[in-house]
Amino acid sequence: MTIVTGKAEARRRLQPGWSGALRKIWEHRADYAYVLPAIVVMLIVIAYPIYYTVELSFFKTPPGLQLRDKSFIGFDNYTAILTSAVFWKVTWNTLIWTLGSTFIAFVLGFATALALHRDFIGRGVLRAILIIPWVISAVAASYIWKWIYHSDFGIIGAVLVGLGLADRPPNFIDNVSTVLPSLIVVNIWREFPFAMIMMMAGLQTVPDQLLRAARVDGASAWQRFWHVTFPHLRNVSVVTILLLAVANFNSFIIPWIMTGGGPSNASHIWITHIYELAFGRQRWGVASAYSVLLFLMLMTLGYFYVRALSGNDRKEGSA
Amino acid sequence: MTRITLGGAVLRGTVSTALVASLMSAPALGAAPVDLSKWSPEYVRSIAGTQDFDTAADCAKVTPLDYKGRLTFWYQGVFEGDPDLLRQYYKDFFETFRKTYPNIQLEDQALTYNDLLDKFRTALLGNAAPMAVRLQILGGTEFASKGYLQPLKPEDVGYSTEDFWPGAMKAVTWDGVTYGIPTNNETMAFIWNADIFKRAGLDPDKAPATWDDVIKYSKQIHDKLGIAGYGLVARKNAGNTPYRFMPQLWAYGGGVFDEATANPTYEQVELDSPQSKAALQASYDMYVRDKSVPVSALTNQQADNQPLFVAGQLGMMISHPSDYNVMLDLQAKATGADKEKAQTVIDNMRYGLIPTGPDGKRAVVFGGSNIHILKPEYVEGGKVDEPAAKAIICMWTSPEWSLKMAYAGSNPGNLNGFKTKWMKERLDSIKFLDVTTSMLPYGIPFPALPQSPEIMNIIVPDMLQNALTGAMTVDQAADDAAQKVKDLMGGL
Secondary structure, eight states: OOOOOHHHHHHHHHHHHHHHHHHHHHHTHHHHHHHHHHHHHHIIIIIHHHHHHHHHTTEEOOTTSOGGGOEEOTTHHHHHHHTOHHHHHHHHHHHHHHHHHHHHHHHHHHHHHHHHHSOOTTHHHHHHHHHHHHHSOHHHHHHHHHHHHOTTTOHHHHHHHHTTSOSSOOOSSSSTTTHHHHHHHHHHHHHHHHHHHHHHHHHTTSOHHHHHHHHHTTOOHHHHIIIIIHHHHHHHHHHHHHHHHHHHHTOOHHHHHHTTTOSTTTTOOHHHHHHIIIIITOOHHHHHHHHHHHHHHHHHHHHHHHHHHHHHHHHHHHO | OEEOOHHHHHHHTOSOHHHHHHHHHOOGGGOOOOOGGGOSHHHHHHHTTOOEEOHHHHHHTTSOTTOOEEEEEEEEOOOTTSOHHHHHHHHHHHHHHHHHSTTEEEEEEEEOHHHHHHHHHHHHHTTOBOSEEEEETTHHHHHHHTTOBOOBOGGGGTOOGGGBOHHHHHTTEETTEEBOEEEEEEOOEEEEEHHHHHHTTSOTTOOOSBHHHHHHHHHHHHHHHSSEEEOOOOOTTOTHHHHHHHHHHHHTTOOSSSTTSSSOOOOSOOTTSHHHHHHHHHHHIIIIISOOSOGGGGTOOHHHHHHHHHTTOEEEEEEOTHHHHHHHHHHHHOOHHHHHHHHHHHHTEEEEOOOBOTTSOBOEEOEEEEEEEBOGGGBGGGOOOHHHHHHHHHHHTSHHHHHHTTTTTSEESBGGGGGSHHHHHHHHHSTTHHHHHHHGGGEEOOOOSTTHHHIIIIIHHHHHHHHHTTSSOHHHHHHHHHHHHHHHHTTO
16 A cells, blocks of 8 residues: 655656656757857846845945945835935936826827828828937937027027017926926937837737728727727737836936936936936945835836736737 | 256246256256245246256156056046147147057046046946046045055156145145145136126126126126126036036135135034025025026036127136137137127137135135046956056156146146246237136135035035025025035935
């Protein structure tokens, strides 16, 4: 008589799975060999910095000392961040920046994609022109917009004053109330072509016969959009929004070049604030703690992005 | 080796017998230092062109000219606000160095004032710094105090400590040890457009005597002509902001600490003193109350003021003597009617002493740059080629090159530079140079503290921005800045 213990039973149950997984790995060993160099590089350039940043976030790094003279302070950096007024101000700015930029760039990109999906003369040229903001270097765009917005001699101000619509040029980026919306406009201008391209690609996948059938059935333009077109674009919309959100959370160039986070910290978002803390003020520990918090937020967005992508794969696989 | 132009000096008849005698007997590397107690534009003119120096021969005594080595070197180079003339001198310097030391493989990298500190700090964290670096005056003590720099004094490259401004030597000294050599030292002056003054009903040939006058003149120019009066700058992380605000702060009797006193201790924070608040109030009055300065001041730096000035849209500003050359460069690039307009501005450009405060105190930032050698453990590859580093340092801090590299915008770090023929040429060709050399005795160095870069580049501009945007009142902004300095000094 054979006595099977609980543990042995569990091991027996696991074995097929493990051996199956190992067998699969062995069968695909060439594929793994191909991606191995990339994994090694990623471990060096991504995993180690992440580890070091997390480690550093638990240390006090006084600006007057070298980094090696740091002292362990546990979660004090995190406590200091979460209880500081600047953190909440910068977080609020980051939320406005990210949500405002992402939502408007997406809507504008989507609307443009729908407009360009119709056949009309000059569509190709218009499409090429609209992509220009996206391909221009962010640094160059920031300098150009800085002059467009210039509070004394900007083009917008000159036009408004010239047309008699204003007595003096509007103050876009030297005013704490208007600076962030002004920067968001620049960001949207740069990003909406990306949303447009993504949504144009998505629109190619909407079956024409479905739209024709809906038209035959008497569906209005809105009904065709809402019941036929949009469901087909849901996944590409989610992916586009997530990619834009991640990019915006990570934005640096536009606010840094145009205002340096000012005036009076009114346009500081997380990344610019982290940069100033680390490289301007040498608070490496606090900056690392900020970075860890930002990393966790971005990982959360990344999780939804991967889920959205794998959802697409599953659907395509089952189709 | 020194060649003394005794005949020329006697012929000019401008140099005293005693000075000539001292020059005659002085070897190049131990030349009699300039007598700072006699400092005046006349004295500077009297010593200019009185001595010749053979830089290559002098530096050969430090590092043989056939020395074979490799040097990585970063420096604060020319940027958009500098004149083309200076660009040419930088080019000439590196060409000359490569010719003089053909076997030293030089890997040089120029960075702008605002980028250099960030990049250098980052490189140090990864032990990837260059072997030698030329930093702004603010940087010396920060890196010396952290132990990144090797002790380095003028004597190590063949010069004498007395050949350099005492104030400049303080900026490279930490805990009694010298860690660098000044390359150039500067003080700025007050610049105005006489035509704008005239049209605004002001005396075109008279600079505002006090900072209160600056406020009044700025308002009068703005109200009468509809243009900006004074070129206020308040951008954060830009060297231009402290260089223009600190003279105002000191003139009103304020300060970050007691840096404006003869023997500063840097113990008491003074940013929240009534005098400091009065200085901040002056900026507030111009920006908020009178709206007489550029609205873009919060994002501006001096390079943004220059086009405004040459376009005749700005009445007054603080800057280098080089701004005259910058205006000439800008005028040369202008076309059509703009060219003529720019010429009118240049013809009406005037330089004067920086105004005083209510108690007659005049002050200006004693600025400049220093050159340093890194410790091997912080350098890429873990090795420092000291002879190669000393070769370039000897050359840059020589009377010849410390003058040429500061030709239009600054003054030679090596005081013997004032004796060279190029100084004479400079006095003849650069208009208004006398004014900025006259400002040198009013120069106040930034506090020689490792925390100075953060105070000057972040806390002081933040204070200005908080007050000028209305995010805080003047009192609150000054108190907030003082608290930040106290926290910083307390290690927070």
